Amino acid sequence: MRLEDLPIRDDLRGRTPYGAPQIDVPVRLNTNENPYGPSASLVADLAEAVRAQAGELNRYPDRDALALRGELASYLGHGLTVERVWAANGSNEVLQQILQAFGGHGRVAMGFEPSYSMHPIITTGASTEWVSGAREDDFGIDPGKAVAAIEEHRPDIVFLTSPNNPTGTALDPEVIAGIVEAAPGMVVVDEAYFEFARTGTPSALTLLPDNPRLIVTRTMSKAFAMAGTRLGYLAAHPAVIEALLLVRLPYHLSTLTQTAARVALAHGAELLGAVDALRAERDATVEWLRGRGLTVADSDANFVLFGLFEDRHAVWRGMLDRGVLIREVGPPEWLRVSIGTPEEMAAFRAALEEIL
Numbered sequence: 001m002r003l004e005d006l007p008i009r010d011d012l013r014g015r016t017p018y019g020a021p022q023i024d025v026p027v028r029l030n031t032n033e034n035p036y037g038p039s040a041s042l043v044a045d046l047a048e049a050v051r052a053q054a055g056e057l058n059r060y061p062d063r064d065a066l067a068l069r070g071e072l073a074s075y076l077g078h079g080l081t082v083e084r085v086w087a088a089n090g091s092n093e094v095l096q097q098i099l100q101a102f103g104g105h106g107r108v109a110m111g112f113e114p115s116y117s118m119h120p121i122i123t124t125g126a127s128t129e130w131v132s133g134a135r136e137d138d139f140g141i142d143p144g145k146a147v148a149a150i151e152e153h154r155p156d157i158v159f160l161t162s163p164n165n166p167t168g169t170a171l172d173p174e175v176i177a178g179i180v181e182a183a184p185g186m187v188v189v190d191e192a193y194f195e196f197a198r199t200g201t202p203s204a205l206t207l208l209p210d211n212p213r214l215i216v217t218r219t220m221s222k223a224f225a226m227a228g229t230r231l232g233y234l235a236a237h238p239a240v241i242e243a244l245l246l247v248r249l250p251y252h253l254s255t256l257t258q259t260a261a262r263v264a265l266a267h268g269a270e271l272l273g274a275v276d277a278l279r280a281e282r283d284a285t286v287e288w289l290r291g292r293g294l295t296v297a298d299s300d301a302n303f304v305l306f307g308l309f310e311d312r313h314a315v316w317r318g319m320l321d322r323g324v325l326i327r328e329v330g331p332p333e334w335l336r337v338s339i340g341t342p343e344e345m346a347a348f349r350a351a352l353e354e355i356l
């Protein structure tokens with residue numbers, strides 16, 4: 001029995017699953033993880049919190065994760081409260097729930113590429129048509145062209161990633177506001193990397209009060225160094241949260257997930273301290289790459305897109321041979337490196353220097 005022999009949905013035939021390589025090498029700079037593991041005190045607090053919960057695992061978790069959502073609202077600020085925040089297992093599940101509630105057969109979702117590959121994958125997985133809009137040469141979005149594309153395709157959902165993955169580009173809130181005004185449906189701003197943005201970069205959260213069809217998603221996978229916990233969340237109008245309640249699985253967020261996320265939030269100041277170090281390392285990496293004569297996209301994220309390589313696969317392979325795993329992603333001649341510790345970035349520079 002092969003996959004092709006199964007009575008699988010026609011629109012899934014011939015597709016390949018999402019798969020960044022998980023290769024065991026000394027320096028892994030390919031999935032934008034935070035290189036700094038949790039501190040000893042966070043680990044101790046987490047172990048204690050889990051111990052306290054363990055005796056009650058015969059019970060279902062708080063189905064609405066109210067305590068966690070309230071704490072996420074406080075973290076986000078902007079006057080947000082529990083009824084305007086929603087959480088799920090990674091922002092990928094949050095995005096899937098948005099598709100389940102606002103997409104579906106006969107509906108259209110649109111994004112501006114190059115951008116996060118999971119947006120089209122989750123869209124088509126929800127039997128929704130994907131329309132790809134284009135970004136400019138500097139990876140920004142031209143507001144006039146974006147509005148024209150929206151008027152042409154009338155998408156039910158528009159995805160905007162800011163800062164964008166894999167380019168690192170942050171969007172001006174005025175561009176987002178113009179798109180929200182033109183869009184007939186929901187607009188999702190994926191802010192997975194917001195905490196890494198350069199000082200003064202405004203969040204799309206500032207636009208929420210005036211825009212009930214706007215959704216801003218965030219994650220604890222990157223800045224909060226909790227990729228293994230699987231916790232993503234969003235802020236939106238309370239009516240949007242009510243829509244998501246219709247499609248979420250009962251008790252989707254386990255007691256252990258809620259507990260781990262709450263402990264991490266309590267250690268927020270410490271975790272965000274490491275973000276400052278990563279931002280400095282990112283800026284130094286951009287400068288070093290430019291100093292080597294390479295083309296580098298401005299980055300407001302914890303990774304850098306650089307090129308241009310006629311044979312980027314050979315460069316990627318050469319880096320891997322030297323124990324450094326980066327990502328072959330984005331436009332054809334570019335490569336992406338996630339920002340690691342100073343030692344990891346030194347290994348990255350040494351390996352690239354050899355190849356160049």
Ligand SMILES: *Cc1c(COP(=O)(O)O)cnc(C)c1O
Nearest residue numbers: 090091092116165192219221232
């Ligand atoms: C990494 C990433 C996410 C995070 O996904 P999780 O499911 O929360 O781990 C979301 N959006 C973008 C653009 C990302 O790069």
